[in-house]
Amino acid sequence: METGSIPVRSLPGGFDLQATLESGQSYTWLREDGGMYDEVARGGDAWYATVLPTSVTGGRPAVVRARQRDGRIEWASNVDAHAHLVRLLRLDDDLDAIMARTPDDPLLTTAYDAYRGMRLVRDPPFASLVSFICSAQMRVSRIHGMQTRLAREFGDPVEFDGRTYYAFPRPEQLARATEERLRELRLGYRAPYVARTAEMVASGEARPEDAADLGYEDAREYLTRFVGVGEKVADCVLLFSLGFLEAVPLDTWIRTAIAEYYPECDRGGYAETSRAIRERFGGEYAGYAQTYVFFYLRTGGAV
DNA sequence: TATCCAAGGTAAGTT
DNA sequence: AACTTACCTTGGATA
Numbered sequence: 001m002e003t004g005s006i007p008v009r010s011l012p013g014g015f016d017l018q019a020t021l022e023s024g025q026s027y028t029w030l031r032e033d034g035g036m037y038d039e040v041a042r043g044g045d046a047w048y049a050t051v052l053p054t055s056v057t058g059g060r061p062a063v064v065r066a067r068q069r070d071g072r073i074e075w076a077s078n079v080d081a082h083a084h085l086v087r088l089l090r091l092d093d094d095l096d097a098i099m100a101r102t103p104d105d106p107l108l109t110t111a112y113d114a115y116r117g118m119r120l121v122r123d124p125p126f127a128s129l130v131s132f133i134c135s136a137q138m139r140v141s142r143i144h145g146m147q148t149r150l151a152r153e154f155g156d157p158v159e160f161d162g163r164t165y166y167a168f169p170r171p172e173q174l175a176r177a178t179e180e181r182l183r184e185l186r187l188g189y190r191a192p193y194v195a196r197t198a199e200m201v202a203s204g205e206a207r208p209e210d211a212a213d214l215g216y217e218d219a220r221e222y223l224t225r226f227v228g229v230g231e232k233v234a235d236c237v238l239l240f241s242l243g244f245l246e247a248v249p250l251d252t253w254i255r256t257a258i259a260e261y262y263p264e265c266d267r268g269g270y271a272e273t274s275r276a277i278r279e280r281f282g283g284e285y286a287g288y289a290q291t292y293v294f295f296y297l298r299t300g301g302a303v
Numbered sequence: 304t305a306t307c308c309a310a311g312g313t314a315a316g317t318t
Numbered sequence: 319a320a321c322t323t324a325c326c327t328t329g330g331a332t333a
Contacts, residue, residue, distance in 0.1 A: 024311065136312040142328075143311080188326030193313080230313050251311035269320085294311075 001161060004082055006073040006091065008117075013095020016117035017068040020089060021048055023295040024140045025240045026121040027131040027147040028168055032065070037141040045069040051151075051158055051167040052084060053124050061167040063160035064088075078160050090119045102282040102289045107261050111289075111296035120291060121240055125208040126201060127168040128241035133193050133228040135236070140298070142186075149185045150174070174198035193228025200226060212242045217271070219244060231270045239287040248278045248290045253297045 154169035182191035223234035235249035
């Protein structure tokens with residue numbers, strides 16, 4: 001077991017682990033006290049755990065546990081997790097600079113103040129792709145449940161500190177899943193989408209990470225070749241996995257925000273409205289603004 | 304207790 | 319290209 005810690009004050013703009021992991025960006029972490037999304041007071045200091053896939057570690061899957069307490073991010077792992085955490089939780093983003101480069105409007109300011117320190121995540125691409133295929137017409141807490149079941153059913157088990165953790169399935173593992181089994185895991189009509197997309201990735205027909213080499217709108221178009229991936233899901237993968245911080249997924253909450261606060265940005269079609277709200281949110285870091293607004297509204301912020 | 308509704312949308316079929 | 323409609327499931331609201 002290796003351990004370490006990272007002082008929060010060393011991170012420009014601070015950090016909020018709970019907000020970062022429970023804001024509906026990533027579905028690859030488990031809170032070890034069992035709770036997540038569905039309760040309790042904020043400001044907890046619970047441990048969270050994830051398993052890095054072999055595509056990231058290059059070797060065996062690595063378990064990473066982290067918690068935030070006493071002004072530090074504490075971690076424990078079977079590898080040196082520091083660089084992994086910086087990457088997964090975007091600890092190298094300068095939040096102060098990013099907020100300074102998004103507009104100074106009342107909704108954004110309120111959302112920023114509510115979850116100061118929340119960062120975007122950088123999830124492994126295949127897990128992110130599957131997670132957001134599953135997200136269609138689904139509550140955040142249930143998306144998380146689906147991903148947890150997929151890992152336990154099809155992922156590699158990894159022993160760490162007396163417990164068994166499960167990596168998110170590799171494409172070839174998930175490609176072996178039958179639609180029927182996926183429906184039993186309560187994916188509903190998303191089951192064939194996940195099965196077909198996993199086959200596409202496993203066969204080498206296309207890989208989500210290949211979109212990273214393209215320009216933003218071409219990258220979004222590229223991802224829609226996967227079954228179950230439309231423009232909104234594509235934007236989520238671009239933002240939460242592939243580092244396109246300008247991506248603004250147009251989900252129900254953001255559409256509500258547009259109607260209430262930025263009606264002039266509603267241009268009818270997805271691409272045009274997306275472009276308008278992206279500009280309204282300052283362009284290059286518009287996705288940060290989107291994520292704060294989404295989480296703020298979803299957790300009861302005034303509309 | 305029964306019924307209804309909506310949830311971080313997408314694919315397929317019509318105009 | 320723009321506009322409908324069907325689609326699994328289920329927690330929470332309403333009757």
